[in-house]
Amino acid sequence: MSQRQASTSHRPDPVTYDLLREDSASRARLGVIHTPHGDVPTPAFCPVGTQATVKTLSPRELVELDAHMILGNTYHLYLRPGADVIARLGGLHRFMAWERPILTDSGGFQVFSLQGLRQVDDDSATFRSHIDGSEHHFTPELVVETQEQLGSDIAMVLDECPDPLDYAYNVQALRRTHLWAERCLKAHSRPDQALFGILQGGIFDDLRAESARVLTGLGFPGYAIGGLSVGEPKADTQRVLDGVIPLLPKDRPRYLMGVGAPEDLYDAVAQGIDLFDCVLPTRLARNGAVFTAEGRMNLRNARYREDGRPIEESCTCYTCQHFSRAYLRHLVMTKEILGLRLNTIHNIHFLLRLMETIRQALAEGAFLAAREAFLEHYQVADPLARMDNRQAWRANPRSRG
Amino acid sequence: MSQRQASTSHRPDPVTYDLLREDSASRARLGVIHTPHGDVPTPAFCPVGTQATVKTLSPRELVELDAHMILGNTYHLYLRPGADVIARLGGLHRFMAWERPILTDSGGFQVFSLQGLRQVDDDSATFRSHIDGSEHHFTPELVVETQEQLGSDIAMVLDECPDPLDYAYNVQALRRTHLWAERCLKAHSRPDQALFGILQGGIFDDLRAESARVLTGLGFPGYAIGGLSVGEPKADTQRVLDGVIPLLPKDRPRYLMGVGAPEDLYDAVAQGIDLFDCVLPTRLARNGAVFTAEGRMNLRNARYREDGRPIEESCTCYTCQHFSRAYLRHLVMTKEILGLRLNTIHNIHFLLRLMETIRQALAEGAFLAAREAFLEHYQVADPLARMDNRQAWRANPRSRG
Numbered sequence: 001m002s003q004r005q006a007s008t009s010h011r012p013d014p015v016t017y018d019l020l021r022e023d024s025a026s027r028a029r030l031g032v033i034h035t036p037h038g039d040v041p042t043p044a045f046c047p048v049g050t051q052a053t054v055k056t057l058s059p060r061e062l063v064e065l066d067a068h069m070i071l072g073n074t075y076h077l078y079l080r081p082g083a084d085v086i087a088r089l090g091g092l093h094r095f096m097a098w099e100r101p102i103l104t105d106s107g108g109f110q111v112f113s114l115q116g117l118r119q120v121d122d123d124s125a126t127f128r129s130h131i132d133g134s135e136h137h138f139t140p141e142l143v144v145e146t147q148e149q150l151g152s153d154i155a156m157v158l159d160e161c162p163d164p165l166d167y168a169y170n171v172q173a174l175r176r177t178h179l180w181a182e183r184c185l186k187a188h189s190r191p192d193q194a195l196f197g198i199l200q201g202g203i204f205d206d207l208r209a210e211s212a213r214v215l216t217g218l219g220f221p222g223y224a225i226g227g228l229s230v231g232e233p234k235a236d237t238q239r240v241l242d243g244v245i246p247l248l249p250k251d252r253p254r255y256l257m258g259v260g261a262p263e264d265l266y267d268a269v270a271q272g273i274d275l276f277d278c279v280l281p282t283r284l285a286r287n288g289a290v291f292t293a294e295g296r297m298n299l300r301n302a303r304y305r306e307d308g309r310p311i312e313e314s315c316t317c318y319t320c321q322h323f324s325r326a327y328l329r330h331l332v333m334t335k336e337i338l339g340l341r342l343n344t345i346h347n348i349h350f351l352l353r354l355m356e357t358i359r360q361a362l363a364e365g366a367f368l369a370a371r372e373a374f375l376e377h378y379q380v381a382d383p384l385a386r387m388d389n390r391q392a393w394r395a396n397p398r399s400r401g
Numbered sequence: 402m403s404q405r406q407a408s409t410s411h412r413p414d415p416v417t418y419d420l421l422r423e424d425s426a427s428r429a430r431l432g433v434i435h436t437p438h439g440d441v442p443t444p445a446f447c448p449v450g451t452q453a454t455v456k457t458l459s460p461r462e463l464v465e466l467d468a469h470m471i472l473g474n475t476y477h478l479y480l481r482p483g484a485d486v487i488a489r490l491g492g493l494h495r496f497m498a499w500e501r502p503i504l505t506d507s508g509g510f511q512v513f514s515l516q517g518l519r520q521v522d523d524d525s526a527t528f529r530s531h532i533d534g535s536e537h538h539f540t541p542e543l544v545v546e547t548q549e550q551l552g553s554d555i556a557m558v559l560d561e562c563p564d565p566l567d568y569a570y571n572v573q574a575l576r577r578t579h580l581w582a583e584r585c586l587k588a589h590s591r592p593d594q595a596l597f598g599i600l601q602g603g604i605f606d607d608l609r610a611e612s613a614r615v616l617t618g619l620g621f622p623g624y625a626i627g628g629l630s631v632g633e634p635k636a637d638t639q640r641v642l643d644g645v646i647p648l649l650p651k652d653r654p655r656y657l658m659g660v661g662a663p664e665d666l667y668d669a670v671a672q673g674i675d676l677f678d679c680v681l682p683t684r685l686a687r688n689g690a691v692f693t694a695e696g697r698m699n700l701r702n703a704r705y706r707e708d709g710r711p712i713e714e715s716c717t718c719y720t721c722q723h724f725s726r727a728y729l730r731h732l733v734m735t736k737e738i739l740g741l742r743l744n745t746i747h748n749i750h751f752l753l754r755l756m757e758t759i760r761q762a763l764a765e766g767a768f769l770a771a772r773e774a775f776l777e778h779y780q781v782a783d784p785l786a787r788m789d790n791r792q793a794w795r796a797n798p799r800s801r802g
Contacts, residue, residue, distance in 0.1 A: 053732060053739045059723070081706065081731045089709050089727055097723040305482065308490050322460070322498040326490055330482045331454060337738055338454045 015154055015194030015221050017042075017253040017274070023367045027245060027272035030362035033069075033222075033253050035101040035153040036192045037093065040068040042253065042274040043362075045260065045355045046103060047348050048282065051076050052086075052096040055282045056341045057348070059097045065317075065348050068100060069153075071277045074146050075107030078136075079129050083149035091151030103277070104152035105257070106143050108198070109226070112161040120160065122176055140183035148190040155195045156224060157184040164202035164232045174200050174207055178214045185218055196222040196255065203228075203236040205243045212247035223248050224255040225273075229264070237264075241271040262291065262354055263380045266371045269358055281351050285343035288332040291350040295379030297325075299343070304329045317349035318342075416555055416595030416622050418443075418654045418675070424768045428646060428673035431763035434470075434623075434654050436502040436554040437593045438494065441469040443654065443675040444763075446661065446756045447504060448749050449683065452477045453487075453497040456683045457742045458749070460498045466718075466749050469501060470554075472678045475547050476508030479537075480530050484550035492552030504678070505553035507544050509599070510627070510658070513562040521561065523577055541584035549591040556596045557625060558585040565603035565633045575601050575608055579615045586619055597623040597656065604629075604637040606644045613648035624649050625656040626674075630665070638665075642672040663692065663755055664781045667772045670759055682752050686744035689733040692751040696780030698726075700744070705730045718750035719743075 014036050021030040033040040047054045047062065050073040054062055062070065072092055077083055086095045092102055111127045112120075119126045124139040140158045147155035158180045160173040177200045188195045197220035201207030215223060225244065228237050241256070248254055253274040259265065260278020268276070281291070288299045290311050297311060310320035311328070319328070319342040331339025354374075361370035415437050422431040434441040448455045448463065451474040455463055463471065473493055478484055487496045493503055512528045513521075520527045525540040541559045548556035559581045561574040578601045589596045598621035602608030616624060626645065629638050642657070649655055654675040660666065661679020669677070682692070689700045691712050698712060711721035712729070720729070720743040732740025755775075762771035 051731075051735045051737055052728070053737045056738045056742075058719075058739060058742065060719070076735075080735055081727065085707055085727065088707055089725060095725070095728055095731075097728075306486055306489055318459075318461070324490060324496070326482065326486065327453070327496055327498075330452075330496075334452045334477075334481055336452055336454045337457045337741060338459060340738060341457075341459065341742075 013194065013221055014192050017222070017251060019250060021362060021365075023270075023362060024365065025368045026270040028269045028358075028362055028367045029272055029274065030359055031253070031274055033101075033274070035069070035194075037099060037101045037153050038068070040101055040275075041359055043265075043269045043355055043358055044068055044275055045265065045351045046071050046275065046277040048073075048277055048279045049096070049098075049102075050279075051080070052092060054344075054348075055286065056337070056344045061318075061345060062098070062348075063100070065345065065352055067348065067352060070098065070100070070102055072096075072102055072104045072150065072152060073107060073110065074104050074143060074150070074156075075110035077104075077150060078107065078146050079131055083146040087149035087151070091149075093151065101153040102150075103154040103255075103275075104147045104150055104156065105277075106147070106156040106158045106198070107138060108143075108156075108159040109161045109257070111138055120176070122179060125158070125160070140180040141187040144184050144187040144195065147195075148188070148193060151190075152193060154222065155188070155190075155193055157181045157195060157198055157220075159198040159200055159226055161200070161227050161230075162202065164227050164230060164236075166202065167204055167207075170200070170202040170204060170207055174211055178211070181215055181220075182218055185220070194221045196220055196224050198224040198226040198257070199244065200227045201240075203232050203240055205240065208240050208244040209247060212244050216247070216249060220252070222253040222255060222275075224257050224275075226257050228256065229258040229278075234264075238267060238271070241268060241273070245272040260351065261381065262351070262378060263375065265351070265354065266358070266374060270367070270371065281347035282344050285347045286340045288329075288339070288343065290328075290343050290346050293374075293377050296381055299325060299329045299332050301329075311346055315346065315349070317346050319346040319349075414595065414622055415593050418623070418652060420651060422763060422766075424671075424763060425766065426769045427671040429670045429759075429763055429768045430673055430675065431760055432654070432675055434502075434675070436470070436595075438500060438502045438554050439469070441502055441676075442760055444666075444670045444756055444759055445469055445676055446666065446752045447472050447676065447678040449474075449678055449680045450497070450499075450503075451680075452481070453493060455745075455749075456687065457738070457745045462719075462746060463499070463749075464501070466746065466753055468749065468753060470504055471499065471501070473497075473503055473505045473551065473553060474508060474511065475505050475544060475551070475557075476511035476539075478505075478551060479508065479547050480532055484547040488550035488552070492550075494552065502554040503551075504555040504656075504676075505548045505551055505557065506658070506678075507548070507557040507559045507599070508539060509544075509557075509560040510562045512539055521577070523580060526559070526561070541581040542588040545585050545588040545596065548596075549589070549594060552591075553594060555623065556589070556591075556594055558582045558596060558599055558621075560599040560601055560627055562601070562628050562631075563603065565628050565631060565637075567603065568605055568608075571601070571603040571605060571608055575612055579612070582616055582621075583619055586621070595622045597621055597625050599625040599627040599658070600645060601628045602641075604633050604641055606641065609641050609645040610648060613645050617648070617650060621653070623654045623656060623676075625658050625676075627658050629657065630659040630679075635665075639668060639672070642669060642674070646673040661752065662782070663752070663779060664776065666752070666755065667759070667775060671768070671772065682748035683745050686748045687741050689730075689740070689744065691729075691744050691747050694775075694778050697782055700726060700730045700733050702730075712747055716747065716750070718747050720747040720750075 124137040143158040162173040197215040199211040255275035260280035304325040307325040544559040563574040598616040600612040656676035661681035705726040708726040
């Protein structure tokens with residue numbers, strides 16, 4: 001890695017992707033994304049640090065969990081404390097004391113989720129701050145400038161995120177998303193930052209194909225699939241991925257935004273996705289729910305009141321190495337902050353180890369066997385719990401996931 | 402220390418105090434308290450872990466901060482999760498993964514602060530839970546049994562905590578406190594736990610002297626001064642300490658409950674106090690206020706918006722080594738949990754280093770010079786801020802401090 005970093009100045013592209021191995025039985029692939037702040041082995045899951053902090057965790061803990069890249073959010077940081085403030089303080093990495101790669105979402109998803117949204121036209125998205133009601137205009141150029149001020153390794157274009165099931169609206173929104181993608185590309189100039197494109201088109205195969213055609217024509221160093229995992233039926237998600245991934249270049253990373261349920265990670269990796277982000281592990285943790293190899297465990301359940309076992313006997317995270325389910329339940333019931341922290345550590349650890357298992361399996365040519373072994377024991381959250389997730393998004397759409 | 406631990410079984414007293422050095426210019430003293438879970442160099446400040454967690458911190462962080470002893474609270478743990486539950490899970494140390502000494506407060510202060518308190522008679526204090534309104538009776542025997550179930554190194558007697566300014570009521574309450582102290586002593590049987598007495602008597606010298614006489618007559622391995630630092634004028638606190646400390650045996654530790662402001666720690670050490678606890682550093686931290694050598698700093702202040710400096714340039718805590726005032730302010734303003742954590746780390750670090758400085762000065766025979774050097778730069782929180790503390794206690798009396 002140090003060799004690569006040393007040679008960065010000789011390469012025109014600040015972020016590149018090396019495809020190391022393709023799975024013979026699926027579209028899954030093993031690779032690595034090189035960034036100015038280090039390498040990200042893929043497939044990778046990125047914890048979400050919306051407001052320049054992965055909720056409840058310190059950077060030291062994230063390094064110990066071996067998170068390779070985290071997310072920041074343009075919408076939130078633009079409003080508070082202001083990207084100009086962060087720039088004057090040395091950029092987002094220094095601001096939050098995180099020396100590894102950062103990807104910043106453009107804020108499109110957040111803006112288009114705001115209930116008080118007034119207007120979107122080809123020029124900009126006009127919205128009111130959820131904090132103080134002040135009016136703001138996001139143009140593609142402003143969103144690029146903001147992310148250049150933040151200094152993330154990977155910036156995202158401004159996109160419009162419509163209801164994925166409304167065909168007529170998606171036709172219009174897609175035209176605008178493509179227009180904005182081109183303007184973002186033109187506006188982007190920071191040499192140590194990559195700008196990724198975002199495909200939209202809802203659940204409609206023809207629109208998704210059109211989006212892939214237009215964006216790959218523009219030529220981005222990486223491509224995100226936006227507008228999925230927002231409550232649409234899972235069969236639609238899979239069909240869209242199945243149709244669109246083959247239309248993307250093999251030498252660029254593919255990023256599925258907002259996905260983080262273990263079963264969904266396996267499914268999307270099988271489709272050829274390299275990068276994920278989701279608030280699910282941190283949000284579930286704060287609600288007292290933790291991942292286990294058998295499925296989700298709700299620590300509020302009275303059955304854990306005197307359960308002296310860790311969440312998972314075999315887990316090596318700080319939480320499982322020191323604390324019982326009974327203690328964690330006590331912290332959840334008494335609303336103690338340490339409970340939120342310990343549950344978050346376990347959930348992030350769980351997903352990062354899951355991705356490590358996937359990468360290991362890909363290296364050994366045994367991805368589908370690993371997936372099968374996982375799904376054999378893992379009880380997927382029932383449709384109601386998935387609906388909860390959808391409803392949570394509708395009720396509080398400013399946070400993805 | 403290991404030698405002492407090895408010889409524990411040959412000593413009748415589980416907790417003992419060694420007086421190492423007396424200050425020639427004040428009553429301050431350097432010492433060490435030996436407990437079944439290790440030594441506590443004194444004077445010492447104990448962070449408060451009311452509900453089996455020092456708010457926002459992990460045990461690992463507390464060890465790194467080098468906290469020698471922490472507090473737990475009988476009232477809170479009796480209600481949730483129940484001392485019997487903790488006992489079946491192996492005791493409080495194991496429950497919260499804290500291997501160093503623990504002192505448990507008896508819950509008297511909490512019970513007598515409850516607004517819905519129905520009745521106190523010589524038999525017991527009857528109260529309603531602040532959680533579900535259920536009725537409970539604290540007898541001296543129950544409070545001792547509860548602390549034996551918790552397995553703390555130092556347990557406290559049940560005491561009545563009246564308004565410190567009401568003489569007539571203090572006379573009655575003191576009789577009951579002494580009666581209960583005797584019953585606690587009789588009920589106590591756990592050989593690896595010490596039971597400390599608590600002096601009461603409000604701000605009245607004659608009652609305090611009477612309390613010292615009765616309790617030292619009963620013979621406890623340690624003595625706490627209760628019922629002070631609850632909003633009474635500071636001159637009264639100092640006068641009471643000045644009068645009562647000389648009445649306590651020199652070979653037993655003295656513990657001033659609920660004191661934690663830096664200037665008050667210096668003053669009480671000068672009076673001969675060995676042990677302190679207070680929620681001040683953790684509570685202030687959660688309100689965005691941090692200690693500095695110059696006084697309290699409120700991180701909400703707009704002046705810190707772009708301040709790239711740490712809270713204190715010379716501070717060696719994790720917070721100051723990694724984060725700017727601007728970042729901490731951002732976390733406070735966005736209500737991010739990491740902000741509560743980082744502020745708490747700094748404040749606990751500040752007080753523990755202050756106690757270390759005091760011990761070092763005592764070892765070198767330079768205590769008063771150290772005190773003077775500290776107070777020269779430290780701007781004491783103004784009377785209004787002290788009043789805030791008093792009002793906070795009145796408004797939410799269940800938390801000491």
